[in-house]
Amino acid sequence: MKARRRLTMDSPELNLVPLLDMVSLLIQLLLINAQFGVFAEVGAALGAPSSAPGEGLQLQIHVNGAGFTASWQDKDGRMQRQLPCAGPCGPVESYDLAGLAALAAELDQQHPDDQVVQLRLDAEVPFELTARVMDAMRGPGDRAFPDVVLGGP
Amino acid sequence: MSHRSPFAKARAKRREMPMVELSLAAMVDMMINILIFLLHLYGRGAMVTQPSDDLQLAGSTATAPLALTVTIVVSRVSIAVDSTPVLDLVSGDGPSRLPDGVVDHGAIAGLTDAIARDLQQQRAGKPAQDTAPEVLVQMDKRTPWSVLGPVLRSASAAGVDNYRFIVSSETAERDAPDLRR
Numbered sequence: 218m219k220a221r222r223r224l225t226m227d228s229p230e231l232n233l234v235p236l237l238d239m240v241s242l243l244i245q246l247l248l249i250n251a252q253f254g255v256f257a258e259v260g261a262a263l264g265a266p267s268s269a270p271g272e273g274l275q276l277q278i279h280v281n282g283a284g285f286t287a288s289w290q291d292k293d294g295r296m297q298r299q300l301p302c303a304g305p306c307g308p309v310e311s312y313d314l315a316g317l318a319a320l321a322a323e324l325d326q327q328h329p330d331d332q333v334v335q336l337r338l339d340a341e342v343p344f345e346l347t348a349r350v351m352d353a354m355r356g357p358g359d360r361a362f363p364d365v366v367l368g369g370p
Numbered sequence: 371m372s373h374r375s376p377f378a379k380a381r382a383k384r385r386e387m388p389m390v391e392l393s394l395a396a397m398v399d400m401m402i403n404i405l406i407f408l409l410h411l412y413g414r415g416a417m418v419t420q421p422s423d424d425l426q427l428a429g430s431t432a433t434a435p436l437a438l439t440v441t442i443v444v445s446r447v448s449i450a451v452d453s454t455p456v457l458d459l460v461s462g463d464g465p466s467r468l469p470d471g472v473v474d475h476g477a478i479a480g481l482t483d484a485i486a487r488d489l490q491q492q493r494a495g496k497p498a499q500d501t502a503p504e505v506l507v508q509m510d511k512r513t514p515w516s517v518l519g520p521v522l523r524s525a526s527a528a529g530v531d532n533y534r535f536i537v538s539s540e541t542a543e544r545d546a547p548d549l550r551r
Contacts, residue, residue, distance in 0.1 A: 233394050240401045247408040257539035258506065259432040262531055263522045338515040343465065345511035347518070348428035348537055355431075367533075369519055 259351055264335060264366035274331040276324060276362065278317070279370065280350060281339040282306050285317055289324060309346050318353040325361035334362040337370050424461075428511035430537035440488045440530075442481075444509045444521060451484040465514045477524040485528035504532040 279286040284301035298320060300313040324331075334354045338347060347367070354362040375381075425445040443450045446466045449457045457480060459466040472478050489503055505525050509518065522533060 233398060237394065237398065237401070240398070240405060244401060244404055244408065247405075256427070256536055257430065257432040258534040259430055259537055260532065260534045263526050263533070338519075340514060340516035340519075341465070342515045343511060344509050344513045344515075344518055344535075345428040347515070348430045348511070348535065352431045367518075367522065369515065 259348065261351065261365045261367050264368050273333075274324065274328045276331065276334045277337060278334060278350060278354065279337045279339075280342050280346065281370070282341065284312060285350070287317070287320055309343075309349055312346060312349070314349055314353050317350065318356065321354050321356050321361045325356060332362055333364045333366060335366045335368060337368055339370050425508065425510050426512070427508070427536060427538040429540045431540055432537055439504055439506050440485060440492060441506045441508060442485070442521060442525065444507065444513055444517065446510050446512065449478075449481060449521065451481070451488055454484065456481050456484045459517065465512055466510075466517060467514070468517055468520060473520050476520060477527045478520050479524075481521065481524040482527040485525050485530065489528060489530070503530045504534055505530050506534050506536060508536045 274289050276287070276289045279288070284299065284306060286297065286299055288295060288297045290296075300316045300320070302311045302313065304311060306312060321334075336347065336350060336354075351365050354365065356362070424447050425443065441452055443453075445459075446461045447459055448455050449459065457472065457478060458469070460469055461467075468478070472480070485505065507521070525531075525533065
C-alpha cells in the first residue's frame with residue numbers, strides 16, 4: 218500500500234523559468250555595457266636629463282617636433298643618429314618609429330646587458346607618441362630597453 | 371442520432387497528442403557559458419574610470435595586467451587622484467595645458483598634497499612593505515609632456531618615483547576574437 222502511494226506521487230520538477238529570466242537579463246546588461254578593449258600597463262621612472270659621462274650605453278632619445286635624435290656612448294665616443302619624420306611631423310604615424318625600433322634592436326644586439334633608455338621629451342610631445350617610443354624601445358618580448366626613464370629636454 | 375459538436379473530433383485528437391516539453395538544459399548551459407565569458411572579460415581589465423571622449427588611452431603593445439594602487443587620472447579637462455578632482459586644465463581645440471601659476475619648482479603643489487594624502491590613507495592600518503610606492507597614471511593620449519612632466523614631478527615630490535601608465539593593449543586586442551563585427 219505504502220509502495221503504491223510512493224509510485225503515484227509526482228516527481229518534483231525544478232522551475233527554471235525565473236533562473237533563465239535572471240540570466241538573460243544579466244547577459245543583456247553585460248553586453249550593453251561591454252567595452253571590448255583590453256587594458257595593460259607600462260612602467261616608467263622619472264629622471265633629470267644627464268650628459269655627464271658614465272658607464273654603459275647611456276642611450277638617450279630626444280623626441281621633438283623634427284623627429285628623433287638618438288645618442289649613445291660607444292668605444293669611439295658619443296654617437297648620434299637622426300631619425301627625422303618622412304614629411305612634416307604631425308600625427309604619431311609621421312614619426313619614424315620603425316627606424317627607431319630597428320636602432321633599438323641593433324643597439325640591443327651590440328649591448329645586450331644595457332636595458333635603460335632615457336627619453337627626453339619636448340613640451341609639446343603628446344603621451345600617445347611617448348607610449349609608441351616606449352614600445353619601439355622595448356622591442357619584441359620587452360627584451361631590448363624595457364627600463365624607461367622619462368625627462369624633459 | 372447524437373448531437374456532436376463540430377470541434378469534438380479535433381478536441382479529442384488534441385487530447386491524444388503527447389505533451390511536448392521544451393528541453394531547457396542546453397539553453398541554460400549556453401547562457402551560463404556566455405555569462406562566464408563576459409564575467410571573465412570584465413575581470414581581466416577592471417578599471418575604476420571608463421574612458422570617455424576626454425580620456426582616450428594611448429595604444430601600446432604592453433600586456434602586463436593591471437594592479438590597483440593610487441590612480442592619477444589626467445583627462446583633457448582635469449586631473450583627479452582616485453576619483454577626487456584636484457585641478458582643472460585649460461583645454462581648447464589644441465592640447466590641454468596647466469593653468470598659469472600652478473607649477474612651483476616643477477611640481478603642482480595641490481597634486482603633491484593629494485597624492486601624499488592618498489598614499490598615507492592606503493598605508494594606514496597595513497603592515498610596512500619593502501616595495502617602493504607606485505602610482506597608476508591614466509592619461510589621455512593627447513596630453514603633452516608640459517602637463518605630464520609636472521604631474522610626474524608632483525608624484526615624485528610625494529615620494530613616488532615609479533609610474534605605471536594604463537594603455538590600451540593592442541597585442542591582447544589583436545589576439546582576442548573581434549566581437550564587434
